[in-house]
Amino acid sequence: MEKIPHLDHHHHHHYHHREQPVPTKRNGRDFPSDDGDYQSGFGNSFESEAISGALPRGQNSPLLCPYGLYAEQLSGSSFTSPRKLNQRSWFYRIKPSVTHEPFKPRIPSNEKLASEFDKTNSRTTPTQLRWKPMEIPDSPTDFVDGLYTVCGAGSSFLRHGFAIHMYTANKSMDNCAFCNADGDFLIVPQKGRLWITTECGKLQVTPGEIVVLPQGFRFAVDLPDGPSRGYACEIFGTHFQLPDLGPIGGNGLAAPRDFLVPKAWFEEASRPGYTIIQKFGGELFTAKQDFSPFNVVAWHGNYVPYKYDLKKFCPYNTVLFDHSDPSINTVLTAPTDKPGVALLDFVIFPSRWVVAEHTFRPPYYHRNCMSEFMGLIYGGYEAKADGFIPGAASLHSCMTPHGPDTKTYEATIARGNDAGPYKITDTMAFMFESCLIPRICSWAVESPLLDADYYQCWLGLKSHFSHEADVKSNSV
Numbered sequence: 001m002e003k004i005p006h007l008d009h010h011h012h013h014h015y016h017h018r019e020q021p022v023p024t025k026r027n028g029r030d031f032p033s034d035d036g037d038y039q040s041g042f043g044n045s046f047e048s049e050a051i052s053g054a055l056p057r058g059q060n061s062p063l064l065c066p067y068g069l070y071a072e073q074l075s076g077s078s079f080t081s082p083r084k085l086n087q088r089s090w091f092y093r094i095k096p097s098v099t100h101e102p103f104k105p106r107i108p109s110n111e112k113l114a115s116e117f118d119k120t121n122s123r124t125t126p127t128q129l130r131w132k133p134m135e136i137p138d139s140p141t142d143f144v145d146g147l148y149t150v151c152g153a154g155s156s157f158l159r160h161g162f163a164i165h166m167y168t169a170n171k172s173m174d175n176c177a178f179c180n181a182d183g184d185f186l187i188v189p190q191k192g193r194l195w196i197t198t199e200c201g202k203l204q205v206t207p208g209e210i211v212v213l214p215q216g217f218r219f220a221v222d223l224p225d226g227p228s229r230g231y232a233c234e235i236f237g238t239h240f241q242l243p244d245l246g247p248i249g250g251n252g253l254a255a256p257r258d259f260l261v262p263k264a265w266f267e268e269a270s271r272p273g274y275t276i277i278q279k280f281g282g283e284l285f286t287a288k289q290d291f292s293p294f295n296v297v298a299w300h301g302n303y304v305p306y307k308y309d310l311k312k313f314c315p316y317n318t319v320l321f322d323h324s325d326p327s328i329n330t331v332l333t334a335p336t337d338k339p340g341v342a343l344l345d346f347v348i349f350p351s352r353w354v355v356a357e358h359t360f361r362p363p364y365y366h367r368n369c370m371s372e373f374m375g376l377i378y379g380g381y382e383a384k385a386d387g388f389i390p391g392a393a394s395l396h397s398c399m400t401p402h403g404p405d406t407k408t409y410e411a412t413i414a415r416g417n418d419a420g421p422y423k424i425t426d427t428m429a430f431m432f433e434s435c436l437i438p439r440i441c442s443w444a445v446e447s448p449l450l451d452a453d454y455y456q457c458w459l460g461l462k463s464h465f466s467h468e469a470d471v472k473s474n475s476v
């Protein structure tokens, strides 16, 4: 009879610090600090083992797994999804996830979370909205307590829709893990690093990077820098893809190899009173267990958490005249069933050269059938001279007029036709754009952070109209 090997030796993982090492020791957990500490690629079939030989070869469910591990599958798509959309991973873990006490409503709950949007929890308005950055609280607040929904559409129950959240927090999650049963999170930290432990391993996410935590993954967020703030969008019923590149060709925008996926990491020690916090239908539930959910010794599959450094994005844009539609800067897109119509596009406005001739270079004045939520990670935004600072947010819903503020317009015209090429530097704005029309959570409409004077930034735009043909035009 085959002998079952046992967990009889300790696991030591050595990370290689090529440049200056960052402090990565905390609670005995060391976090990866450079790209080589991850696997790379988008949509790959990945595999990783923290102890060699822990991953079964040739099959997923051996009668007895190596080292006495349990096999467990996490399905991120229906079993029968077509191959190109089919996502699942296999975990080989010390105890299966099911080994816990019953889920109970969490007390206190988080009343500011929503996964369905209707008249009971949200309002609708076509007006332009802008929120000042939320202050980071003084009272101890972890990532789960500090998460609040700003707006959204559709329903997690019906597997179609999205929610936009923000978070402010100042302390690491303690003896608990979060699991979002409703959808995939795309998190955009604006202040403070996130040390995220997942069932696949650990990720260090710095402002300027993003992280995607797909539906169902258990994860814990540590805040090594303390005060932290950021944005998160959540999508129901689909996953992010890389956009097609069309005539751009085989390269450009976000490159698959720049997406980084963790390597297997596990903890074995018993953890009395450990809590799983499950977000289910926008409500929080907790279940107790006596071990860490980060007990996956080896895994393989294509359903994975990943991070991406926005500075690696290779922008394509106008090289002669006119302003491109912002879709040219799409990092990731979550599709609907309609071709080219996104449930959620994640678009960025990175540092870039601006060279267009005889062109109004900032974003054009616009009304859009899609709805646009924007945030700013650092620097300034091309269309807003004032008021839109890092940590702020704006929402221009379906067909709501928007565009450069008066100061930006006047400065652009004053600069005239001879501006020449210049570089917009040290900036990273982004947009979550959806074909669904968001409702705004009641608290966000009533919030003192809502900038009641936002509309005034456009009121100074005055008529330059004259019946004399072409007085000021500098078009060709």
Ligand SMILES: O=C(O)Cc1cc(O)ccc1O
Pocket (backbone or CB within 6 Å): 324, 325, 326, 362, 363, 364, 366, 372, 383, 396, 402, 403, 431
């Ligand atoms: O500022 C915005 O509203 C986003 C945006 C940017 C851009 O370059 C063109 C169109 C657009 O909606």
Ligand SMILES: [Fe+2]
Pocket (backbone or CB within 6 Å): 366, 368, 372, 402
């Ligand atoms: Fe727009």
